[in-house]
Amino acid sequence: MTEPLIERLGLRFLHVVGRNFLVWRKLMFASMIGNMADPIIYLVGLGVGLGAFMPTIGGMRYINFLAGGMLCFSAMNSATFEALYSAFSRLKVQRTWEGIMHAPMTAADVVLGEWIWAALKATLSGTAMLVAMYLLGIAHGWRPLLVMPVVLLIGLAFSGLGLIMTSMARSYEFFIFYFTLLITPMMFLSGVFYPRAALPHAIQVIGAFLPLTHGADLARGITLGMPMAHPWLDVLVLAAYATCGVSLSVRLVERRLLK
Amino acid sequence: MLQVRDLHKSYSGTEVVRGVSFGVAAGECYGLLGPNGAGKTTTLRCCLGLTASDAGTITLAGLPVPAAARAARARTGVCPQFDNLDPDFTVAENLVVYGRYFGIARRVMLERVPRLLEFAGLEDKAASRLDTLSGGMKRRLTLARALVNDPQIIFLDEPTTGLDPQARHLIWDRLKGLAASGRTLILTTHFMDEAERLCDRVGIMDRGSLIAESAPRALIGAQIEPHVVEIFGDGVREFARDAAPRYAQRVEVTGETAFCYCRDAAPLLEALQGQTALRALSRAANLEDVFIKLTGRDIRD
Ligand SMILES: Nc1ncnc2c1ncn2[C@@H]1O[C@H](COP(=O)(O)OP(=O)(O)O)[C@@H](O)[C@H]1O
Numbered sequence: 187m188t189e190p191l192i193e194r195l196g197l198r199f200l201h202v203v204g205r206n207f208l209v210w211r212k213l214m215f216a217s218m219i220g221n222m223a224d225p226i227i228y229l230v231g232l233g234v235g236l237g238a239f240m241p242t243i244g245g246m247r248y249i250n251f252l253a254g255g256m257l258c259f260s261a262m263n264s265a266t267f268e269a270l271y272s273a274f275s276r277l278k279v280q281r282t283w284e285g286i287m288h289a290p291m292t293a294a295d296v297v298l299g300e301w302i303w304a305a306l307k308a309t310l311s312g313t314a315m316l317v318a319m320y321l322l323g324i325a326h327g328w329r330p331l332l333v334m335p336v337v338l339l340i341g342l343a344f345s346g347l348g349l350i351m352t353s354m355a356r357s358y359e360f361f362i363f364y365f366t367l368l369i370t371p372m373m374f375l376s377g378v379f380y381p382r383a384a385l386p387h388a389i390q391v392i393g394a395f396l397p398l399t400h401g402a403d404l405a406r407g408i409t410l411g412m413p414m415a416h417p418w419l420d421v422l423v424l425a426a427y428a429t430c431g432v433s434l435s436v437r438l439v440e441r442r443l444l445k
Numbered sequence: 446m447l448q449v450r451d452l453h454k455s456y457s458g459t460e461v462v463r464g465v466s467f468g469v470a471a472g473e474c475y476g477l478l479g480p481n482g483a484g485k486t487t488t489l490r491c492c493l494g495l496t497a498s499d500a501g502t503i504t505l506a507g508l509p510v511p512a513a514a515r516a517a518r519a520r521t522g523v524c525p526q527f528d529n530l531d532p533d534f535t536v537a538e539n540l541v542v543y544g545r546y547f548g549i550a551r552r553v554m555l556e557r558v559p560r561l562l563e564f565a566g567l568e569d570k571a572a573s574r575l576d577t578l579s580g581g582m583k584r585r586l587t588l589a590r591a592l593v594n595d596p597q598i599i600f601l602d603e604p605t606t607g608l609d610p611q612a613r614h615l616i617w618d619r620l621k622g623l624a625a626s627g628r629t630l631i632l633t634t635h636f637m638d639e640a641e642r643l644c645d646r647v648g649i650m651d652r653g654s655l656i657a658e659s660a661p662r663a664l665i666g667a668q669i670e671p672h673v674v675e676i677f678g679d680g681v682r683e684f685a686r687d688a689a690p691r692y693a694q695r696v697e698v699t700g701e702t703a704f705c706y707c708r709d710a711a712p713l714l715e716a717l718q719g720q721t722a723l724r725a726l727s728r729a730a731n732l733e734d735v736f737i738k739l740t741g742r743d744i745r746d
């Protein structure tokens with residue numbers, strides 16, 4: 187018997203991605219509204235409403251500046267919710283991961299699949315944002331499309347971080363810490379809503395270590411043509427968060443499920 | 446099909462599997478019996494490479510576990526103790542999606558699904574959501590799911606726990622069918638009637654060790670007198686202390702019942718004729734008696 191291609195290439199985690207896709211397809215519209223429409227409403231609401239009181243930032247309207255940040259912010263949120271709440275219900279409540287591992291699948295296959303899946307959802311949210319940017323006349327030409335790999339990378343970074351939490355969580359309440367201590371402050375330290383230069387220097391330094399900061403700098407550079415200080419460093423930081431996140435989650439899930 | 450040698454496993458310093466060895470031949474139905482916490486599930490999980498043992502060697506379907514656990518699981522079916530069907534999918538989708546984890550193409554699975562549903566008696570439930578299924582239906586679906594890869598060896602961890610008698614009989618019927626088709630079955634249970642009905646051979650496990658192993662009938666013959674008389678009623682304690690030992694080889698009193706194990710029950714039953722306050726139930730010894738004798742009467746939780 188010849189092995190199917192996915193098995194031969196060691197890409198079994200794609201079965202987990204496929205599983206999640208099939209479930210997502212069933213509730214596609216509800217899910218799209220949550221993941222895609224919501225951030226766009228924020229963008230227009232804040233951009234137009236707050237923008238009326240704002241000076242231009244680096245020569246651009248506030249809504250343009252905000253759009254670059256919201257693109258990353260919505261990618262971060264999508265990946266985070268999927269990697270925390272959805273993944274945790276499959277790990278603990280539904281025992282889906284356990285079931286999958288009774289087949290010839292390993293903990294690494296499962297975690298890798300969930301990691302990619304959450305990042306794909308982030309990419310979808312990011313794409314919706316990008317479409318909105320074109321429709322609102324914020325993005326022009328083909329160059330902003332190059333932000334897609336960056337959005338995927340942001341997705342992988344936050345999906346990796348989220349899965350670490352999930353693999354340690356005993357209940358949904360555990361995630362409140364993650365939001366309060368990391369995600370919410372990050373929103374304000376990473377320059378999503380205003381330039382980081384507005385913050386005290388010490389806080390800017392903290393911001394420099396956060397993945398969202400690097401995502402936002404890259405996204406604004408690519409979609410809005412803002413100057414990028416060190417784009418490759420940004421990519422490197424995001425990639426580091428992504429790979430460390432997923433490898434640590436694999437270890438933690440192995441420890442949790444295979445003990 | 447399965448060889449386990451000197452398996453050890455500890456959880457945080459407590460050894461829950463202590464040097465278990467057994468083998469299961471192709472086509473055999475082997476039952477692992479034991480009270481709660483005996484280490485049955487842990488043993489099965491080690492066999493499947495789902496938990497790392499501390500010591501011991503395991504060969505499953507000709508492959509070393511855990512080294513080749515993935516390949517071994519590809520040839521194995523698993524019906525776990527706690528249902529982990531996928532509630533996000535319908536009955537039929539559960540089978541198709543599970544087949545994908547084995548690398549079985551969707552197209553192939555769609556061909557297999559009707560047969561699997563028929564096996565599970567769920568033909569008219571193909572498009573049903575899981576939360577509309579009864580416990581028995583879920584178990585049958587889990588069993589059908591364990592067959593998506595057409596395995597030659599199937600692990601069943603307490604396949605009928607929590608089911609009503611009708612549902613249990615249906616599962617037994619399916620398991621007998623699987624055994625008759627030449628598949629190797631390894632099941633755990635604490636229902637002795639289940640083991641007696643289904644298993645060619647049973648191993649009795651207690652506190653992490655296999656303490657007896659044989660064909661059910663042989664085990665009963667070797668371990669225990671063939672007749673059991675259960676006596677209850679006013680004055681049963683006095684009767685059990687003073688009179689019963691004269692007729693029975695072994696007498697055990699638990700609560701308000703005296704269990705008398707006899708090579709020949711007739712003299713005891715005759716003696717009981719005069720005891721109008723006592724009632725008696727005479728029956729053949731079964732695996733449960735052996736089990737109780739070997740593992741004791743105290744409750745394990
Ligand atoms: N993951 C685990 N962590 C710690 N202890 C465990 C774990 N799994 C099982 N045990 C303990 O190991 C013992 C044997 O459990 P188990 O194999 O489930 O028994 P059985 O299936 O025979 O009821 C029990 O005392 C149980 O509490």
Ligand SMILES: [Mg+2]
Nearest residue numbers: 485486487526
């Ligand atoms: Mg068990």
